[in-house]
Amino acid sequence: xxxxxxxxxxxxxxxxxxxxxxxxxxxxxxxxxxxxxxxxxxxxxxxxxxxxxxxxxxxxxxxxxxxxxxxxxxxxxxxxxxxxxxxxxxxxxxxxxxxxxxxxxxxxxxxxxxxxxxxxxxxxxxxxxxxxxxxxxxxxxxxxxxxxxxxxxxxxxxxxxxxxxxxxxxxxxxxxxxxxxxxxxxxxxxxxxxxxxxxxxxxxxxxxxxxxxxxxxxxxxxxxxxxxxxxxxxxxxxxxxxxxxxxxxxxxxxxxxxxxxxxxxxxxxxxxxxxxxxxxxxxxxxxxxxxxxxxxxxxxx
Amino acid sequence: xxxxxxxxxxxxxxxxxxxxxxxxxxxxxxxxxxxxxxxxxxxxxxxxxxxxxxxxxxxxxxxxxxxxxxxxxxxxxxxxxxxxxxxxxxxxxxxxxxxxxxxxxxxxxxxxxxxxxxxxxxxxxxxxxxxxxxxxxxxxxxxxxxxxxxxxxxxxxxxxxxxxxxxxxxxxxxxxxxxxxxxxxxxxxxxxxxxxxxxxxxxxxxxxxxxxxxxxxxxxxxxxxxxxxxxxxxxxxxxxxxxxxxxxxxxxxxxxxxxxxxxxxxxxxxxxxxxxxxxxxxxxxxxxxxxxxxxxxxxxxxxxxxxxxxxxxxxxxxxxxxxxxxxxxxxxxxxxxxxxxxxxxxxxxxxxxxxxxxxxxxxxxxxxxxxxxxxxxxxxxxxxxxxxxxxxxxxxxxxxxxxxxxxxxxxxxxxxxxxxxxxxxxxxxxxxxxxxxxxxxxxxxxxxxxxxxxxxxxxxxxxxxxxxxxxxxxxxxxxxxxxxxxxxxxxxxxxxxxxxxxxxxxxxxxxxxxxxxxxxxxxxxxxxxxxxxxxxxxxxxxxxxxxxxxxxxxxxxxxxxxxxxxxxxxxxxxxxxxxxxxxxxxxxxxxxxxxxxxxxxxxxxxxxxxxxxxxxxxxxxxxxxxxxxxxxxxxxxxxxxxxxxxxxxxxxxxxxxxxxxxxx
Numbered sequence: 001x002x003x004x005x006x007x008x009x010x011x012x013x014x015x016x017x018x019x020x021x022x023x024x025x026x027x028x029x030x031x032x033x034x035x036x037x038x039x040x041x042x043x044x045x046x047x048x049x050x051x052x053x054x055x056x057x058x059x060x061x062x063x064x065x066x067x068x069x070x071x072x073x074x075x076x077x078x079x080x081x082x083x084x085x086x087x088x089x090x091x092x093x094x095x096x097x098x099x100x101x102x103x104x105x106x107x108x109x110x111x112x113x114x115x116x117x118x119x120x121x122x123x124x125x126x127x128x129x130x131x132x133x134x135x136x137x138x139x140x141x142x143x144x145x146x147x148x149x150x151x152x153x154x155x156x157x158x159x160x161x162x163x164x165x166x167x168x169x170x171x172x173x174x175x176x177x178x179x180x181x182x183x184x185x186x187x188x189x190x191x192x193x194x195x196x197x198x199x200x201x202x203x204x205x206x207x208x209x210x211x212x213x214x215x216x217x218x219x220x221x222x223x224x225x226x227x228x229x230x231x232x233x234x235x236x237x238x239x240x241x242x243x244x245x246x247x248x249x250x251x252x253x254x255x256x257x258x259x260x261x262x263x264x265x266x267x268x269x270x271x272x273x274x275x276x277x278x279x280x281x282x283x284x285x286x287x288x289x290x291x292x293x294x295x296x297x298x299x300x301x
Numbered sequence: 302x303x304x305x306x307x308x309x310x311x312x313x314x315x316x317x318x319x320x321x322x323x324x325x326x327x328x329x330x331x332x333x334x335x336x337x338x339x340x341x342x343x344x345x346x347x348x349x350x351x352x353x354x355x356x357x358x359x360x361x362x363x364x365x366x367x368x369x370x371x372x373x374x375x376x377x378x379x380x381x382x383x384x385x386x387x388x389x390x391x392x393x394x395x396x397x398x399x400x401x402x403x404x405x406x407x408x409x410x411x412x413x414x415x416x417x418x419x420x421x422x423x424x425x426x427x428x429x430x431x432x433x434x435x436x437x438x439x440x441x442x443x444x445x446x447x448x449x450x451x452x453x454x455x456x457x458x459x460x461x462x463x464x465x466x467x468x469x470x471x472x473x474x475x476x477x478x479x480x481x482x483x484x485x486x487x488x489x490x491x492x493x494x495x496x497x498x499x500x501x502x503x504x505x506x507x508x509x510x511x512x513x514x515x516x517x518x519x520x521x522x523x524x525x526x527x528x529x530x531x532x533x534x535x536x537x538x539x540x541x542x543x544x545x546x547x548x549x550x551x552x553x554x555x556x557x558x559x560x561x562x563x564x565x566x567x568x569x570x571x572x573x574x575x576x577x578x579x580x581x582x583x584x585x586x587x588x589x590x591x592x593x594x595x596x597x598x599x600x601x602x603x604x605x606x607x608x609x610x611x612x613x614x615x616x617x618x619x620x621x622x623x624x625x626x627x628x629x630x631x632x633x634x635x636x637x638x639x640x641x642x643x644x645x646x647x648x649x650x651x652x653x654x655x656x657x658x659x660x661x662x663x664x665x666x667x668x669x670x671x672x673x674x675x676x677x678x679x680x681x682x683x684x685x686x687x688x689x690x691x692x693x694x695x696x697x698x699x700x701x702x703x704x705x706x707x708x709x710x711x712x713x714x715x716x717x718x719x720x721x722x723x724x725x726x727x728x729x730x731x732x733x734x735x736x737x738x739x740x741x742x743x744x745x746x747x748x749x750x751x752x753x754x755x756x757x758x759x760x761x762x763x764x765x766x767x768x769x770x771x772x773x774x775x776x777x778x779x780x781x782x783x784x785x786x787x788x789x790x791x792x793x794x795x796x797x798x799x800x801x802x803x804x805x806x807x808x809x810x811x812x813x814x815x816x817x818x819x820x821x822x823x824x825x826x827x828x829x830x831x832x833x834x835x836x837x838x839x840x841x842x843x844x845x846x847x848x849x850x851x852x853x854x855x856x857x858x859x860x861x862x863x864x865x866x867x868x869x870x871x872x873x874x875x876x877x878x879x880x881x882x883x884x885x886x887x888x889x890x891x892x893x894x895x896x897x898x899x900x901x902x903x904x905x906x907x908x909x910x911x912x913x914x915x916x917x918x919x920x921x922x923x924x925x926x927x928x929x930x931x932x933x934x935x936x937x938x939x940x941x942x943x944x945x946x947x948x949x950x951x952x953x954x955x956x957x958x959x960x961x962x963x964x965x
Contacts, residue, residue, distance in 0.1 A: 208336060
């Protein structure tokens with residue numbers, strides 16, 4: 001059964017990751033200690049730190065960074081361009097689904113609520129963030145859906161998603177971002193303005209980055225069906241310039257909005273992507289989000 | 302040699318296309334699907350050398366010849382014959398008068414009558430005139446036959462007298478139907494006269510944007526017919542309309558006041574019995590107002606004299622719908638381990654529903670659910686009910702119900718297996734299906750929270766033709782199946798909703814799902830129970846008398862539907878009251894203009910084509926061409942050319958490949 005294989009893939013990545021860095025997966029980021037505050041009448045006595053009382057003879061309340069668990073919504077681009085893969089068995093959508101399954105498995109293991117939204121030019125599937133027995137299986141079932149959508153349009157879906165989430169949470173966007181970036185900028189800004197954390201993984205096939213095609217051929221656009229005769233020998237230099245400009249624009253856009261941006265070619269190991277994700281979480285836990293230099297941006301070449 | 306449609310000969314220039322294509326290099330055969338072409342610019346292709354284009358010369362010649370023949374075929378060649386003069390005829394005119402409720406405004410009706418009379422007075426002595434009216438349905442006042450049979454000196458008087466006797470109705474305006482009926486009347490009259498006579502439909506109407514034009518969308522109009530629009534215009538553009546809106550509290554009705562975009566006033570007054578509400582509605586906008594107490598007649602005031610036609614709204618006291626339900630299951634109804642327990646609670650007594658549970662199929666239950674095996678007699682009765690347009694829900698609670706499923710579906714007995722896994726979820730849910738359309742929104746479409754502990758598996762191949770699986774379990778087995786039977790349908794659930802089978806009855810989706818399955822027979826939640834003038838009223842059998850708004854009683858004939866012709870409260874025997882209102886589209890008064898009609902293909906304002914002499918010549922040419930039929934021979938030659946072209950084309954490819962192989 002395919003659902004098992006996806007679950008298995010994510011499990012292998014997560015457990016392999018932990019065995020590699022020798023750290024327990026059961027220390028959640030969401031229950032980070034923040035500060036002490038003096039007890040006031042009306043506070044719950046269960047939160048009094050008795051050790052501090054023993055030392056100082058004063059009642060102190062222990063405050064946490066975030067008293068609820070993390071609510072993470074994985075946003076998967078289901079447009080047709082995600083079906084592209086230089087290896088037909090493992091296209092961008094499969095990579096995105098596996099990466100999402102990995103994040104979902106990891107977060108559910110540490111008790112955080114995870115949900116999935118699949119979109120193209122509209123929201124196609126929506127599974128709210130939960131942490132219940134059996135929810136992970138439903139997530140895997142939703143992630144199994146193939147990329148049969150139409151064109152990518154970030155405007156409508158991200159606006160809809162913003163309307164549907166009034167509680168602060170985290171959004172992880174897994175997309176090739178092969179669409180005009182103007183609407184993406186405003187919509188991601190809207191999510192940030194609502195107080196959500198946003199992480200963007202731009203997933204590209206290595207062939208999309210280096211454009212290593214040998215022969216002239218009739219190229220068909222997977223989304224629009226448009227056809228052009230392309231001779232790679234003459235078109236490559238221009239293509240590389242334009243894609244680099246696009247990647248730089250996506251990176252700059254995220255940087256200016258205080259969003260973590262990662263370029264993930266489909267040949268990049270999943271555990272490294274998971275490491276990127278966790279380093280973001282760790283940094284967020286350490287301090288407030290700031291705009292400025294984004295250390296996560298990696299060069300495409 | 303002449304041509305019936307010489308303009309098509311211009312199509313011969315399309316031979317430039319194959320010549321151009323033969324000059325171009327063949328596009329590469331390699332095709333690559335790529336995620337996006339937004340960063341790519343098309344590369345230029347090199348034309349082949351001039352010498353090599355000669356290689357496919359026979360193919361090119363054949364293709365050019367085929368295109369020339371195609372152009373010749375469309376231009377319909379013929380050998381011209383002698384010329385004989387035909388007699389010119391006179392015009393046939395249908396005067397179509399709009400009698401919809403919006404014609405009650407101000408002086409519109411008087412203007413319309415005056416226009417119609419002027420039109421008839423100007424008809425020449427040898428022309429023919431018919432008069433029709435159009436409200437919701439067309440009505441003939443004077444036919445071409447009546448006109449022809451009357452004494453020529455009295456024809457105009459007869460038509461004008463018929464016009465004097467009509468008055469505006471309360472119905473909507475179905476101008477489309479009216480124009481089609483007028484065109485059909487002209488077509489029927491053509492049979493015994495000269496078909497080349499010009500014809501005209503004169504539409505006298507306020508041409509409001511709320512008029513229905515659907516009927517003309519696919520109509521084909523004869524070339525000699527033209528439609529002349531005579532628009533009558535109201536002196537005042539002020540108008541506001543009142544209509545009913547959905548209300549959460551049946552005792553506090555909500556009304557919608559819509560102010561026309563061209564209105565110059567925005568202050569209105571809503572009166573209902575002793576209640577008076579002041580309403581401010583800017584032009585072009587709508588506002589909703591809730592009344593404090595129930596009312597049967599609500600009047601809107603303030604939009605000026607002569608605009609009262611859409612200012613009254615009638616509301617019938619809302620009564621819970623009496624619906625008969627039957628649940629054919631085993632065990633006691635109050636056993637919470639049985640599906641009937643939840644079914645009865647879903648359809649329990651409420652403000653919108655007054656259920657009565659019956660045990661006998663003879664009582665024709667509107668909502669029927671089956672959760673046990675049926676005996677042959679019951680099966681026949683249920684099938685008859687479904688064939689007559691009924692709907693039933695079959696809950697397959699155990700594999701022994703296979704025989705019942707097969708017999709009800711009208712196919713062979715399917716093989717059912719009990720699923721032995723831990724639990725299942727739903728997938729591949731068809732939200733485009735009317736039953737599940739309610740859950741289409743992403744907020745409601747998550748069914749994965751419902752666990753199905755047990756279900757029965759059926760092979761879709763065992764189901765009769767036409768069956769549609771609208772949801773599947775994640776094991777791939779059908780979960781919910783719709784099977785059409787006669788006029789009705791059977792919905793089959795392969796798992797129950799009671800706790801032993803699933804969590805469905807505990808889900809918030811359970812009651813909406815049941816209401817959606819029986820949406821045609823069940824209660825309407827939240828909607829407004831009202832009818833419009835001209836629509837047949839749903840009167841149950843056995844009711845023989847209806848009291849009209851005027852207080853008069855009208856006898857009802859068995860088997861004949863009753864359509865109200867004025868707004869008001871209609872009272873049935875037994876105390877039920879039905880509110881009938883003016884159709885809301887009748888209050889959309891913005892002038893339509895002729896552009897929408899032209900866009901729909903109506904020959905608006907077009908004069909009859911050509912002079913009589915030239916028209917007759919065209920007719921003679923058509924007859925000559927129809928007798929010679931050269932175009933058929935052109936088709937035969939074209940087909941032969943295409944066969945030869947295909948054969949040559951298929952031969953040339955392997956030869957090239959062989960040459961390439963030899964060279965390499």
